Structures are given as C-alpha cells and as structure tokens.
Amino acid sequence: MIPPNASLVKYDNPVLVSRNTDKKTPRARALKVSPQQPTGAGPVPSPPAKQKVAATDAKAAQQTDEILNSILPPREWTESGQLWVQQVSSTPATRLDVVNLQEELDRRLQQRQARETGICPVRRELYSQCFDELIRQVTINCAERGLLLLRVRDEIRMTIAAYQTLYESSVAFGMRKALQAEQGKADTERKIQELEQDKRDLERQVNELKAKCEQIEKRAAEQRQVEEKKHTEEIQFLKRTNQQLKVRRSHLQRIRAASSIC
Template sequence: MATATSERMIPSMDTLVKYDNPVAVTTRPEKAKEQGPSKAGPSACKLQSTAVSPDVRKETMEVLNAILPSQEWEDEGQIWKQQVSSTPATRIDVINLQEQLDMKLQARQARETGICPVRRELYTQCFDEIIRQVTINCAERGSLLLRVRDEIQMTMTAYQTLYQSSIAFGMRKALQAEQGKEDLINTAEELKLQKAELEKTVAELRQRFDQTERRATELREAEEKKYTEEIQFLKKTNQQLKTQLEGIIAPKK
C-alpha cells in the first residue's frame, strides 16, 4: 500500500535529463493531521533511501545544482524535492540518450527542418543531459558548456524578439497600407463626384454660350438687315432728289 502511495506522489518526468528519485522534504502540519503518521512515514523512508550518493563531491553537486536546479512540488500536503542525478554516465547511457532523443522526436512529431518548438525543447534537454554528464567528470568543462548553452539561448531569444518585432512592424505597415488604400479610394470617389459636377457645369455653360451666340447672331443679322434697308431707302431717296434737281435745272438751260 505504501508503494502505491509513493508512486502516486511521484510526477512523471518527461525529460531527457536524468534525475534522482524524489525525496520527501517536509509535511505541512494541517495535512499531516489529516493523513496521520502511518501514510507519510513509509513512503518518505523508502524515497530517502534512494537519495543522492554521499560519495559525490560537494563542489560538483553545487555546480550541478547551479546548472540544473532541483525541482520541488507539493502533493497532499507533502513537499517533495528531486535533484539532478550525480551518477557518472557510461557509453551505454550516451547511446540510450541518443535513442531516447530520436524516439521522442518521432513520438512528438517534431519537424525535421525549419522552426519547431518541440525539436528545440528536446535538443535543449539533450544538451542539458550532456552538460550533466560532462560536469560530473569535470566541473570546469561543465561550466564552460553552460556558458555555451546560455549564449545559444540568448542568441535564440534575440532572434525570436527580432522576428516578433519584424512581424509587428509588417502588420503595422500592412494596416497603414490598407488604411492608405481606403483613403485613396475615398479620395478617388470624391474626385469622380467633383468631375461629374464640373462636367455638368461645363455643359450648362456651353449651352448658355450657344444660346447667347445664337441670339447675338440673330441680333446682328437683324441689325444688318435694318442697315441695308436704310441704305437702300437713302439711296432711293437720293436718286429721287437727284432726279428732281435735274428736272428743276434742265428748263433753264
């Protein structure tokens, strides 16, 4: 019964990094009263028996804990802690790590090329496990690999920020272009209306011009006809007066 309880309390670690078995740290008072000493005691004792080996050097463990911090969680009032494993890796462990990486990539359907968060996460876990294995044999080499890992993550974060900024910039430009397009369409419609009004005004002015020109032509023709008739009348009168004058002068001769 105690074994079933301890397995229920241990969460599944879906990671390529090797961790030790969880260790019970403390129990909250209110939960301890509810559960009683018979439940928490056997489980805690069993897990503590698989704690980190005392043969591991203290400075190596400090470096490991700095690189890969321990994980803590609470389950039914019991606080559990799980530290990264300090067991040296063998050649078989490295081969198994590669196989696990390939299986997880296939199981989680990670993309083989391009941007893929799943592939990046799995390779990050694999790199952390390699750093753990190297740190156990040489803490200085592990620290140097940690610097390399942090530099890669910082570069990836910078690229991600730049990518997001470029997307936001592109979206703003697209919205501005769309808004400018709508403004141009509205302006074109207004210009079309103005053109139609101006064409209507031109047609009205042309009609008034034609009417004015026609009236002016008619008036000019009427005046010319009047002047012509007056000239003809004056010529006829002049001829009559000339004839009368000649009739008056002729007998005297």
C-alpha cells in the same frame, strides 16, 4: 513515483520532501549525518591512506553534485498534497547512454511531430533537453568543461531571446504600420470621395456654363441675323434712293439742255 513531465535529462528517483506543502521545515528534508568518531582518552590515530582517498573522492563527488544542481536545478512538484523533489543524476554516462539518448531524441521528435525545418518550439525544446543532458554527462567527467558548456548554452538562449524580442518588436512595428496604413487608407478614400464630389460639382458648373454660352451664342447669332437683315434692307433702300437720284439728275440735265437750245 513518475515526474509530471518526462525529460531527456537523466534524473535520480524522486524523493518525498514534505507531506504538507504549507508547513515545510528544514527538518523535512533528508539530512546527511557524518559518522561520529568514538571519544576516547587516548590520541586520535591518523586516518589511513584509503580513508583519505575516499574522503577526497566524496568531496569531489559533493562538488560535482553542487555544480550539477547549480547547472540543472532539481525539479519540484506537488501531488496529493505531497512535495516531491527530483535531483539530476550524477551517474557517469557510458557510450551506450549516448546512443540511447540519440535514439530517444529521434523517437520523441517523430512522436511529437516536430518540424524538420523552420521555427518549431517542439524541436527547440527537445534539442535543449538533449543539450542539457550532454552538459550533465560532460560535467560529471570534467566540471570546468561543463561550466564552459553552460556559458555556451546561456549565450545561445540569450541570442534566441534577443531574436525573439526583435521579432516581436518587428511584428508590433508592422502592426502599427498596418494600422497607420489602414487609417491613411480611410483618410485617402474620404479625400477621394470629397474630390470626386468636387469634380461632379465642377462638371455640373461647366455644363451650366456651356449651356449659358450656347444660349448667348444663339442669341448673338439671332441678333446678328436681324442686324444683317436690317443692314441689307438699309443698303437696298440707299441703293434705290441713289438710283432714283441718278435718274432725277439725268432728267434735270436733259431739261436744262433742252431749255438752253431753245
């Protein structure tokens, strides 16, 4: 049985848990039954040292399995109405396994065309699986070191999640600002159109007032010319009158002079 999604983490062979996923009972899981000791009337002999060591090793192996299952939970999937469970492997890793893990990581990075730089979900997923596999290998040899690596992994994921949330919020903020800018742009364009219309109206009023001013100046010039002409004619008339009066006066003076001589 092959699991649906292959991972860089090493798992045991899948185990059939239940043939009917709707009615899962605890009895459907495989039970580990400890061997019963024979009942006898005599005293129970103390187990030899080898049995104590074996029991200690079994207990340590059980604790390691529990820690591994808490760090890397078993995978479950359904196929043809059957529930399959696959637990993480508790087999210690050798140096060859680490080399194979590195080669498999490089192969999958190239196979899935992961980007070498920048943000790449594929590269992040594969390196996360590789880190989980390293945690598994370290936990088998030293559970405390594995739990410490688990803390490091969780902290890295929390930091990445925080950065992702910050990025999403910044994108949302940028979108809001862009929408506000678009709305402000529309308002500004409408205001510009209104101001341009006002400008055209004012220019039309200015042209009308200029035309009125030109008409008024033209009328004033014509009226001034008429008045100047009239004033010139009056001056000429007064000059002629004055000249006639001077001639008449001189004539009278001559007459008086002639009468006085006589």
